[in-house]
Amino acid sequence: MAQSQGVRPTAVRAHAYTIPTDRPEADGTFAWDATTLVVVEIDAGGATGLGYTYTHGCIAGLITGTLAGIVQTVDAMDVPTAWAALRRAVRNMGAEGLAASAIAAIDVALWDLKAKLLGLPLALLLGRVRDHVPIYGSGGFTTYSDAELRAQLDGWVARDGCAWVKMKIGTHPAQDPHRVAVAREAVGTRGLFVDANGACDASAALRLAEIFSRESGVTWFEEPVSSDDLAGLRRVRARAPAGMEIAAGEYAYRPGSVRRMLEAGAVDVQQADATRCLGITGFLRAAALCEAHGTDLSAHCAPALHLHACCAAPRLRHLEWFHDHVRIEQMLFDGAPVPRDGAIRPDLSRPGLGLALRRQDAERYRA
Numbered sequence: 549m550a551q552s553q554g555v556r557p558t559a560v561r562a563h564a565y566t567i568p569t570d571r572p573e574a575d576g577t578f579a580w581d582a583t584t585l586v587v588v589e590i591d592a593g594g595a596t597g598l599g600y601t602y603t604h605g606c607i608a609g610l611i612t613g614t615l616a617g618i619v620q621t622v623d624a625m626d627v628p629t630a631w632a633a634l635r636r637a638v639r640n641m642g643a644e645g646l647a648a649s650a651i652a653a654i655d656v657a658l659w660d661l662k663a664k665l666l667g668l669p670l671a672l673l674l675g676r677v678r679d680h681v682p683i684y685g686s687g688g689f690t691t692y693s694d695a696e697l698r699a700q701l702d703g704w705v706a707r708d709g710c711a712w713v714k715m716k717i718g719t720h721p722a723q724d725p726h727r728v729a730v731a732r733e734a735v736g737t738r739g740l741f742v743d744a745n746g747a748c749d750a751s752a753a754l755r756l757a758e759i760f761s762r763e764s765g766v767t768w769f770e771e772p773v774s775s776d777d778l779a780g781l782r783r784v785r786a787r788a789p790a791g792m793e794i795a796a797g798e799y800a801y802r803p804g805s806v807r808r809m810l811e812a813g814a815v816d817v818q819q820a821d822a823t824r825c826l827g828i829t830g831f832l833r834a835a836a837l838c839e840a841h842g843t844d845l846s847a848h849c850a851p852a853l854h855l856h857a858c859c860a861a862p863r864l865r866h867l868e869w870f871h872d873h874v875r876i877e878q879m880l881f882d883g884a885p886v887p888r889d890g891a892i893r894p895d896l897s898r899p900g901l902g903l904a905l906r907r908q909d910a911e912r913y914r915a
């Protein structure tokens with residue numbers, strides 16, 4: 549067996565780009581008019597690995613400072629070694645949130661780099677259990693008019709062939725039964741999901757769940773209550789109408805948080821986000837926990853980044869085709885996936901993630 553000669557990273561770069569949304573956007577607990585993408589590039593052995601995350605641009609300094617110093621001491625082929633060293637390095641600065649997102653972007657860049665050094669698409673390096681990944685359209689912001697909501701949801705069904713779509717609720721709960729009914733009319737018999745981003749308490753969530761189920765056939769209620777409230781999630785899950793699944797997990801910043809959510813019996817479907825939960829390495833560990841608990845996994849946002857890892861995740865149900873991220877990935881990355889029949893597929897003719905930053909297009913958004 550060939551012995552790795554040691555491929556030391558020689559440079560780590562990080563740049564932040566802030567891209568305005570196409571319209572004002574809000575969910576049940578937050579409103580925004582821009583999204584910041586932090587791109588990491590790592591050079592080694594004549595190749596460059598690319599990773600990214602969606603968070604505050606302030607992590608660029610952490611990545612090119614403390615964390616780059618660690619990355620440059622590790623063999624680029626041993627990504628989990630780098631991952632463990634990076635996690636140790638952020639212990640006392642706060643291992644979740646910004647630091648976890650910084651490690652996530654580095655980890656993704658290292659996997660992309662390794663696959664490029666081996667001349668393989670990342671899905672083949674990881675080993676596939678599927679060759680395509682079902683997506684669900686996601687947006688339906690609470691700032692949208694009925695007409696905007698209808699047009700967006702219909703696009704995912706008619707143009708992209710999505711079997712499911714998801715909309716935000718919880719900003720003005722009294723209006724939500726009407727908004728959800730509008731969405732039902734737009735998508736016909738396709739699956740209809742709602743996401744409250746933790747806006748409700750358990751009692752209010754159960755009242756809405758009953759209305760959404762009876763009037764509009766909603767089958768997925770995401771973060772009906774805060775994900776910090778595992779008992780509340782479990783309570784909603786236990787009393788939700790038959791056929792309605794409870795999902796959460798997008799704010800898990802490490803595999804231990806995924807494990808606690810699964811152990812609490814808080815969700816029917818576990819979500820995980822590689823751009824937060826420590827990269828491809830962290831996402832695969834979340835996937836292993838889901839398999840161990842017999843629970844399906846749904847990948848949260850950043851579809852171009854998740855595509856290859858989703859091909860390797862045994863209990864993956866679907867991947868979130870999130871409006872903001874789809875728009876940014878298609879604007880700024882050559883090789884960003886395009887849906888066909890409600891699914892996306894890795895381009896096996898391209899090594900790594902198959903993505904290349906369009907530098908000139910990105911430059912105008914440089915933060």
Ligand SMILES: [Mg+2]
Binds near residue numbers: 743771798
């Ligand atoms: Mg969500």
